[in-house]
Amino acid sequence: MLFLSIALMYACSKNEDEVTPEEKKITFSVPANFPTPVYNFEDNKLSNAGFALGKKLFYEARLSADKSVSCGSCHQQFAAFTQLDHKVSHGVNNCQGKRNTPPLFNLAWQKAFFWDGGVKNIETSPLNAITDACEMGTDIQTIVAFLKNTAPYPDLFKQAFGSTEINSQLILKSISQFTAVLVSGNSKYDKVMRKESGVSFTSAELAGYNLFKEKCTSCHAEPFFTDFSYRSNGLDLVSTDEGRSHITGVASDFGKFRVPTLRNIEYTSPYMHDGRFYSLDEVLEHYNSGVKASANLDVQLKNGILLNTTEKEQIKAFLKTLTDNEFIKNTLYSES
Amino acid sequence: MKLSQYFLALLCPIILLSSCKKSTDEVAADTKSTFSIEFENQVNGSPLVLNTTTYKNAKGEDFKINVFKYYVSNIKLSKADGTTYLIPESYFLIDASKAELTNITLKDVPTGNYTKIEYTIGVDYARNFAGAQTGALDPINGMFWTWNSGYIFVKLEGTSPQSLAPGNTLTFHIGGVTDPNNTIRTFATEINAANPLRIRTDGKPNMHFIVNAAALFTGKTDVSFATLNMTMGGANSVIVANNYANGLFRLDHIHN
Numbered sequence: 327m328l329f330l331s332i333a334l335m336y337a338c339s340k341n342e343d344e345v346t347p348e349e350k351k352i353t354f355s356v357p358a359n360f361p362t363p364v365y366n367f368e369d370n371k372l373s374n375a376g377f378a379l380g381k382k383l384f385y386e387a388r389l390s391a392d393k394s395v396s397c398g399s400c401h402q403q404f405a406a407f408t409q410l411d412h413k414v415s416h417g418v419n420n421c422q423g424k425r426n427t428p429p430l431f432n433l434a435w436q437k438a439f440f441w442d443g444g445v446k447n448i449e450t451s452p453l454n455a456i457t458d459a460c461e462m463g464t465d466i467q468t469i470v471a472f473l474k475n476t477a478p479y480p481d482l483f484k485q486a487f488g489s490t491e492i493n494s495q496l497i498l499k500s501i502s503q504f505t506a507v508l509v510s511g512n513s514k515y516d517k518v519m520r521k522e523s524g525v526s527f528t529s530a531e532l533a534g535y536n537l538f539k540e541k542c543t544s545c546h547a548e549p550f551f552t553d554f555s556y557r558s559n560g561l562d563l564v565s566t567d568e569g570r571s572h573i574t575g576v577a578s579d580f581g582k583f584r585v586p587t588l589r590n591i592e593y594t595s596p597y598m599h600d601g602r603f604y605s606l607d608e609v610l611e612h613y614n615s616g617v618k619a620s621a622n623l624d625v626q627l628k629n630g631i632l633l634n635t636t637e638k639e640q641i642k643a644f645l646k647t648l649t650d651n652e653f654i655k656n657t658l659y660s661e662s
Numbered sequence: 663m664k665l666s667q668y669f670l671a672l673l674c675p676i677i678l679l680s681s682c683k684k685s686t687d688e689v690a691a692d693t694k695s696t697f698s699i700e701f702e703n704q705v706n707g708s709p710l711v712l713n714t715t716t717y718k719n720a721k722g723e724d725f726k727i728n729v730f731k732y733y734v735s736n737i738k739l740s741k742a743d744g745t746t747y748l749i750p751e752s753y754f755l756i757d758a759s760k761a762e763l764t765n766i767t768l769k770d771v772p773t774g775n776y777t778k779i780e781y782t783i784g785v786d787y788a789r790n791f792a793g794a795q796t797g798a799l800d801p802i803n804g805m806f807w808t809w810n811s812g813y814i815f816v817k818l819e820g821t822s823p824q825s826l827a828p829g830n831t832l833t834f835h836i837g838g839v840t841d842p843n844n845t846i847r848t849f850a851t852e853i854n855a856a857n858p859l860r861i862r863t864d865g866k867p868n869m870h871f872i873v874n875a876a877a878l879f880t881g882k883t884d885v886s887f888a889t890l891n892m893t894m895g896g897a898n899s900v901i902v903a904n905n906y907a908n909g910l911f912r913l914d915h916i917h918n
Binding site: 369370440444445446447448449450453454456457458466467470493494495497498499502572573574575 | 809810
C-alpha cells in the first residue's frame with residue numbers, strides 16, 4: 327500500500343515535470359528496466375532553472391582554492407563523469423588524492439556514496455570534495471561569499487529557488503538537481519533487455535553475458551551491475567586503504583570496498599578503488615590468476631575466477647554493451 | 663438586518679467564551695507563547711573562559727578550552743498530567759564563543775504549566791543522513807563530517823600539558839549514530855511542580871541551565887588526557903557521551 331502510494335506520487339510528479347512548450351523540460355526519467363529510485367526529488371523540486379544552476383556550479387572552477395578545479399575536472403563527461411587516465415583523483419595545486427574518482431550516473435538509486443559508503447545522501451556528497459585540501463581545497467563560507475558577489479549567480483539562485491538568498495543548502499540542492507538527473511540506461515544491453523526492436527546481442531556478446539551471469543552477477547548485480555555491498559576482491563594481501571572499516575570500525579570490513587558499477591566500463595579506466603589497472607584485460611587477469619588471500623577476501627573468490635582467452639574476449643565483448651553513448655554525448659550534461 | 667442579527671448570535675458565545683477563560687487562572691488550550699533557555703557554560707563551577715583559563719579534570723590534569731560547541735535538539739515539554747509537546751524543528755547549536763547563541767528562544771509553544779523538559783544532546787538519527795540542511799544544521803557551522811556523514815554532537819577542543827598529541831592538543835569530536843558507537847543521548851529533568859515552567863500569553867519564562875564542560879571527562883569514566891586526547895566518533899566517543907549524558911546539563915532556575 328505504502329509502495330503503491332509512493333509509486334503513484336512518483337507517477338504524478340513525473341507528469342508535472344513533463345510538459346513545457348518552449349525549452350526542453352529537464353526530466354528525471356526512470357528506464358523501464360530500473361527499479362524505483364531512492365532519491366525522488368521530493369524535497370528538492372526539479373526545475374530547469376535548478377538544473378541549469380547546478381550544472382553551472384558543477385563546471386565552475388572558480389569555486390576551488392586556486393580557481394583551477396571544478397567538479398567537472400575530476401568527473402568528466404566523456405569518461406562517464408570519472409577522471410580519465412588518473413589512478414587517483416587530481417585536485418588543486420596538483421595534489422593527488424588517495425582514491426580513484428568514481429563515475430557519476432544512476433546516483434538516484436544509491437543509498438550510500440564513496441568507495442567506503444561513508445556518505446549517506448547524494449546532496450551532501452560534494453561537501454568532502456569542496457573541503458578536502460587535496461580536491462578543491464576551499465570551504466563553504468568562501469564559496470557562498472564568492473557566489474553572492476559574482477554575477478549572474480544571485481539571479482540564477484532567484485530563478486531556481488525564488489530568492490537571491492544563497493546558502494549551502496541551496497548550493498547542494500541545485501548541484502543534486504544536476505547529479506541526480508544523470509541517468510545512464512540506454513546502452514545496448516538496456517535495449518536488448520527492454521526488447522527494443524532491431525537490437526540484439528552478437529553471439530560473442532551473448533556468450534559473454536551468459537559467462538557474466540555465471541561468474542560475476544553475484545556481486546555485479548543487474549541492472550546497476552553492483553549490489554551496492556562492500557567486499558574484498560583480493561587485490562592485496564594487506565590493503566593500504568582501510569576501506570569500509572574506516573566507517574564501521576569493524577575489523578571484518580577492513581579492505582572492503584563498494585562493488586563498483588560496470589556500466590560505461592569501457593570509458594572509466596583506470597579501474598579499482600586505487601586505479602591500479604588500466605585495461606579490462608588486466609582486470610580479468612586479476613580474477614583469473616591474481617586474487618590474493620586477503621583476510622576478508624570474499625569466499626566466492628577464494629579460488630579466483632578461471633577464465634580462458636575466449637571467455638575473456640566474450641566477457642569483454644559483453645562489458646562493452648554496457649556503454650551508453652547517448653549518455654556520454656548528451657549535450658544537456660555538457661559544460662555550455 | 664436579519665444577517666447582522668445572525669452575526670450577533672454567532673459572536674455572542676465567542677465573546678462570552680473568551681471572557682470566561684480570561685477570568686479564571688486556567689490557560690486556554692489553543693493559545694501559544696514563547697519561552698527561552700539560557701545555557702550558561704561553566705567548568706566545575708567556574709565560568710567558561712575560552713583560550714586563557716586553566717581548569718582541572720577529575721584526574722587533576724590541567725587543561726584549557728579553545729572551542730566548545732554542542733547541539734540541543736528535539737526539545738520536549740511535559741505537563742503534570744502526562745501530556746507532552748515536542749517543539750517542531752527544534753535544532754540549536756550552542757557555541758561558547760558566540761554569546762548570542764547561548765540563549766535560545768522557542769516560539770509558538772502551547773501555553774500551560776510544564777513540569778518536565780527533555781532534549782537530545784546531539785541530532786536525531788534521521789537528520790544525520792538527510793539531505794542538505796540549513797540553520798543550526800548547516801554544514802557551514804563546522805559540525806558535519808563530510809567523509810562519514812553525520813553531525814558532531816559535542817565539540818571540545820583545547821590543550822593539556824598531559825596530552826601526548828602534537829601541540830598537546832585535545833580534540834573531542836563526539837558523534838556517530840550507529841551501533842555499537844551510537845552517541846545520541848537524551849537529557850531529561852523534572853521541574854519543581856511548585857514552580858513549573860509557566861508559559862502564558864503575557865509571560866515569557868526563561869529557563870537557566872548550567873552546562874559543565876568538564877562533564878565530558880568524568881561521570882562514568884574518568885578520562886586522563888595522557889591516554890585519551892583525540893576522538894572523532896567510535897568507541898572512545900561513546901565513553902565521553904556516557905560521561906556527559908547526565909552531567910553536562912543542570913537546570914539551575916526558572917524566571918517565570
